[in-house]
Amino acid sequence: MPGVIGAFHELDSTVHAIEELKKKRLGEVTVYTPTPRHEIEDAIDAGPSGVRKFTLYGGLAGATCGYWIAIWISDYWPLVVGGKPIASWVPYTIFAFEVMVLFGALSTVVGLLINARIPRLTMTVGYDPRFSHGDFGVWVECSPENTAATESLLRESGAAEVRSER
Amino acid sequence: MATTARPLDEKTPRSPMRPNIASSDIQVPAVRDYEQVDREIIGTLHPTVAWFMALGVAIFFLLIGIGAWCWQIYSGLGVAGYNPPVMWGVYIITFVFWVGIGHAGTLISAILYLFRAGFRTSIYRCAEVMTVFAVMTAGLFPILHLGRPWKFFWLIPYPNWRFIWPQFKSPLIWDVFAILTYLTVSATFLFVGLIPDLAVLRDRERNPVRKRMLSVLSLGWRNSDREWRHFARAYLFLAAFSTPLVLSVHSVVSFDFAMALTPGWHTTIFPPYFVAGAIFSGIGMVFTIIIPLRKFFGLKHYVTINHLDAAAKLALFTSLVVGCAYMSEWFVAWFSGNEFEQSFFANRIWGQWWWASAILYTCNMVLPLSLFSQRLRRNPSWLFILSLTINIGMWFERFVIVVPSLSHEFEPWQWTSYRPTWVDYSILAGSFGWFSMWFLLFIKQLPVVAITEIKEIVPPRLRTRHDHGVGPAGSHLEFEPTTPGEFD
Numbered sequence: 255m256p257g258v259i260g261a262f263h264e265l266d267s268t269v270h271a272i273e274e275l276k277k278k279r280l281g282e283v284t285v286y287t288p289t290p291r292h293e294i295e296d297a298i299d300a301g302p303s304g305v306r307k308f309t310l311y312g313g314l315a316g317a318t319c320g321y322w323i324a325i326w327i328s329d330y331w332p333l334v335v336g337g338k339p340i341a342s343w344v345p346y347t348i349f350a351f352e353v354m355v356l357f358g359a360l361s362t363v364v365g366l367l368i369n370a371r372i373p374r375l376t377m378t379v380g381y382d383p384r385f386s387h388g389d390f391g392v393w394v395e396c397s398p399e400n401t402a403a404t405e406s407l408l409r410e411s412g413a414a415e416v417r418s419e420r
Numbered sequence: 421m422a423t424t425a426r427p428l429d430e431k432t433p434r435s436p437m438r439p440n441i442a443s444s445d446i447q448v449p450a451v452r453d454y455e456q457v458d459r460e461i462i463g464t465l466h467p468t469v470a471w472f473m474a475l476g477v478a479i480f481f482l483l484i485g486i487g488a489w490c491w492q493i494y495s496g497l498g499v500a501g502y503n504p505p506v507m508w509g510v511y512i513i514t515f516v517f518w519v520g521i522g523h524a525g526t527l528i529s530a531i532l533y534l535f536r537a538g539f540r541t542s543i544y545r546c547a548e549v550m551t552v553f554a555v556m557t558a559g560l561f562p563i564l565h566l567g568r569p570w571k572f573f574w575l576i577p578y579p580n581w582r583f584i585w586p587q588f589k590s591p592l593i594w595d596v597f598a599i600l601t602y603l604t605v606s607a608t609f610l611f612v613g614l615i616p617d618l619a620v621l622r623d624r625e626r627n628p629v630r631k632r633m634l635s636v637l638s639l640g641w642r643n644s645d646r647e648w649r650h651f652a653r654a655y656l657f658l659a660a661f662s663t664p665l666v667l668s669v670h671s672v673v674s675f676d677f678a679m680a681l682t683p684g685w686h687t688t689i690f691p692p693y694f695v696a697g698a699i700f701s702g703i704g705m706v707f708t709i710i711i712p713l714r715k716f717f718g719l720k721h722y723v724t725i726n727h728l729d730a731a732a733k734l735a736l737f738t739s740l741v742v743g744c745a746y747m748s749e750w751f752v753a754w755f756s757g758n759e760f761e762q763s764f765f766a767n768r769i770w771g772q773w774w775w776a777s778a779i780l781y782t783c784n785m786v787l788p789l790s791l792f793s794q795r796l797r798r799n800p801s802w803l804f805i806l807s808l809t810i811n812i813g814m815w816f817e818r819f820v821i822v823v824p825s826l827s828h829e830f831e832p833w834q835w836t837s838y839r840p841t842w843v844d845y846s847i848l849a850g851s852f853g854w855f856s857m858w859f860l861l862f863i864k865q866l867p868v869v870a871i872t873e874i875k876e877i878v879p880p881r882l883r884t885r886h887d888h889g890v891g892p893a894g895s896h897l898e899f900e901p902t903t904p905g906e907f908d
Contacts, residue, residue, distance in 0.1 A: 265880035288454055288620075289875035290648040298645050303653035313661075323577060324588040331585060345589045348675075349597055351668060356601045359608055359661045366612070366654035367639075370647040374640030381642050383623035386616075388454035388881075412883055 256420035257281065257395040259380040260408030265293060267412030268390040272297040274411060280404045281396030286385035294390075305365040312361020313354050320350030379419045389414070448542065448877060450721035457874050461867045462624060464717040471864060478856035485850010488843045489564060497567050501841040505834050506826045510844035513818040514851055515561035517701070518554045519599065519673055520694075520814060523666055524702020525551025526606055528731075529613070530662035533655075539730035541877055542723045545870045546713065547706050548610045553858040554705070555603045557851050562595075564847060591675040598672035605665055609658050615641050616651070616872040670698040677821065683764035684825040687752065693745035697817060700738035700784070703731060704810030709859070711804040713868065722869050725798045732797040735810070739788035742817075746785065764828050772837065773824045780820050783813020 262268040268285065272294065275283050285294055324346040332340045367373065380393040392413070394404045401418055408416045451457060492499050502509055525547040532540040563572045575596045577586050586593045618638035625631040641647060671691035678690040707728075714723040753765040769777050787809050796802045823838045862868070 263881055264883040266882045285645040286643045287645065287648065288643060289616075289872045290652055291876075291880065294645060295649070300645070300649055303650045305650050305653040305657065309657040309661075327577065327585040327588065331583060333587075342589060345594070348594045348668075348672060349588055351664075352594070352597045352601045352672075355661050355665045355668075356604060359605045359658055362654050362657045362661070363608055363612060366650050369650040372639040372641060372647065373636075374642070376640070378642060385643050386620045386623045387458055 255395045256398060256401070256418065257380060257393055258401055258404045258408065258416060258418050259382070260392045260394075260405075260411075260413035261382060261384060261415040262390040262392065262412060263388075263414050264412060265291060265390065268392060269293045269297045271392050271408055271411035271413065274407055275392070275394060275404070278403075278407065280400045280407065281394045284380075284393040284395070286381065286391035286393070288386055288388055288390070304369050305362060308365025308368070309358055309362045312364075313358030315361070316354035316357025317350050319357065320353030321346055323353070324349050448722055448724065448874065451874065451878050453881060454875050454878060457871055457878060458620060458624065460718070461722075461869050461871050461874070462621065464719070464868065465864055465866075467864050470716065471860065475857065475860045478853045478860055481849045481853025482857055483850075483853070485847045485853060488846030488850065492564075492843050492847075493569070497565075499841060499843045500847075501839055501844055503836065503838070505829060506823060506836060506838040508822050508826060509838055510840045510848055511561045511565040513815065513822050514848055515558050515565075516673055516694075516818045516821075517815050518558035518561070518851065518855070519670060520698035520701040520818075521705045522551045522554035522558060522602070522606070522702065523670060523695070523698035524706050525549070525554075526602075526609070526662045526666045527699050527702065528706070529609060530659040531666065533659045534663060537730070538877070539727045541873050542727050542869060543706060543710055543731065544873075545610075545613070546710050546868050547702070548606065548613065549859060549862050549868065550705060550709060551606045551702075552603070552610055553855050553862075554702075555599065555606060556858065557855045559599055559603060560851070560854070591672070591679045594672045595676055598669045602665060602669045605658070605662055609662055612651075612655060612658060613870060613873075614866060615639060616643065617867050617870060619643065620871050621867070666699075667695055670694040677825075682825045682829060683758075683760045684768065684821065687749070689745060689748055689752065693742070693749075696738050696741040696745060697784075697814060700735065700742050701810060701814035703735045703738065704807045704814065706731065707735070707803050707807035708811060711800050711807070713863070715800075717868070719869060722874065725800070728800060728803055729794070729797045732791050732803060736788055736791035736797075739784060739791070739810075743785040746781065760830055764825065767828045768820060768824045771824075771828070773820060776816050776820050776824075780813055780816040783809040784817060787813075 260271060262271065268287075272283060272285060275281070276297075283298070285298060287294055321343070325341040325343075328341045334340060380391070382389075382391060385391040392408065394408075396404050405416050405418065451460075500509070500511070525544075528540050528547040529544040529551075532544070563569045566572060574584070575586060575593065586596075588594075615638055618634055619641035622631060622634035622638050625634055671694065674690035674694035677685040678687060680686060710723055711728070714720050750765060750769075753761045756762075767773065787806060790796045790802070790806065827836050827838055829835075
């Protein structure tokens with residue numbers, strides 16, 4: 255999809271550009287920032303992250319797995335001591351807790367990878383190394399007929415450089 | 421991600437930037453813009469002669485340790501100075517010591533993150549790296565302590581044809597899983613936090629081979645709003661998982677002792693006592709590492725006196741908690757009316773191990789009280805000296821827990837002594853060499869201060885005049901050169 259990229263030196267210009275682009279609905283907006291900023295987050299107003307579901311399900315799976323491993327192994331090779339229960343849930347809770355944390359943390363990372371769409375083998379169109387350094391980038395995925403309007407809007411908002419890419 | 425850095429509201433008086441106090445929004449006033457952050461932190465990655473010399477010393481100590489271990493494998497575990505009933509000695513002491521060191525990293529990176537303690541930003545990467553390498557070092561000791569170290573994998577519940585499975589009611593098995601989980605989660609937390617910094621390095625790298633490696637490691641990170649949004653959430657959840665993990669790991673390590681009936685060990689105070697001690701020793705090691713680092717890397721305006729002051733308060737607090745635990749131990753021994761317990765504690769304090777107890781109480785309870793003085797909290801030289809004494813004191817704390825208990829159990833005919841041999845000392849020195857080698861290799865390959873998180877607390881360039889010390893041209897307003905915390 256072709257689009258227009260605008261590089262900004264200043265944060266407030268970037269926020270202004272995002273707000274104007276959203277108002278005029280010229281295309282899908284992606285913002286590149288060297289560090290996360292609440293101002294940009296508020297301007298984009300995206301929904302909640304889906305990572306939380308991965309964390310929850312990973313943690314539950316880990317706790318279940320932790321109890322299951324310990325109980326299954328105790329039943330498989332019973333060591334009966336003084337007529338006490340073979341599967342003792344109190345000490346197994348320690349093991350289940352550790353496995354819950356392990357699975358929950360790893361599934362959170364999997365959730366990050368899936369939701370953020372990384373690893374990425376190639377850089378996407380519009381990305382510039384300046385955006386990890388100090389500048390802010392606004393990439394607008396728009397149809398050819400909206401290109402001129404988008405370029406003009408980005409320049410008016412204070413972009414230091416604007417270019418079309420495909 | 422790390423700290424909120426919203427611009428101040430309109431009601432804030434138009435004044436120069438305020439002193440760099442830990443609770444303020446802006447904590448690194450001498451860092452003016454994003455370009456400076458990249459330039460100065462990436463500038464620390466070039467190897468120097470001093471770094472090569474330090475690495476050489478670390479490898480030398482590591483080789484001493486490896487040599488001693490080879491001798492122990494050839495001769496048997498007997499060369500390590502163990503005699504019944506003292507079958508745990510320097511190896512287990514050093515294992516607990518390194519696990520404890522590993523606690524400050526996750527405390528600073530996860531718990532202080534959840535509490536939004538701003539001073540963590542400059543020091544957390546260093547502490548996290550320290551954690552991962554300290555736990556790696558700790559993990560070696562149970563293996564070193566095995567007569568047949570090549571059979572260590574028997575602790576893992578893997579399917580085998582003889583249907584031999586671990587005993588999940590044993591604290592030693594809990595320990596294996598706690599340490600492995602902690603190592604995995606700490607390493608994951610470190611790596612996730614590193615991804616944006618790896619992208620910064622990738623974009624500034626000119627060597628094609630290194631650029632390719634950094635591209636792979638950074639997972640093609642582009643700094644897009646989508647990536648940051650999910651990253652912030654994932655980081656928060658990892659911190660939320662790491663927090664109870666920190667508390668659980670050393671509790672589980674304490675169960676290695678507390679589950680036994682041995683006098684001095686069989687007590688319910690051990691889990692909180694061990695956790696507080698671990699955090700205390702970890703903060704001590706953070707000081708030992710970060711104070712020379714900020715000096716030799718020229719990072720005094722990133723890790724300011726205010727950062728050290730705030731961390732010193734944490735050290736003081738944990739020292740008081742640990743001191744309280746020591747006194748509770750004495751009280752419980754006296755109040756319980758258990759004569760074995762009372763005899764053991766009398767022996768620990770006035771008997772054959774009085775010197776070890778004296779070192780322990782002096783280093784962990786008495787000397788840290790100096791941190792009540794703000795002047796000493798803000799004196800890096802004193803903090804460095806104190807951190808060395810804390811490290812020594814915390815090693816002796818574990819010595820006093822392990823050796824006096826085993827050498828003074830219930831029956832008087834069992835009472836004995838313990839003397840480490842050259843093999844024990846060599847492997848102890850080797851563990852410091854191993855830890856230092858990995859740490860030194862890390863600090864010249866990857867940034868030891870988090871680039872993107874520092875950028876979060878640096879005010880961004882703005883087109884219009886703003887109220888928090890940024891001029892109309894986007895430059896920062898001048899502030900008093902004597903601002904506390906800017907330089908020492």
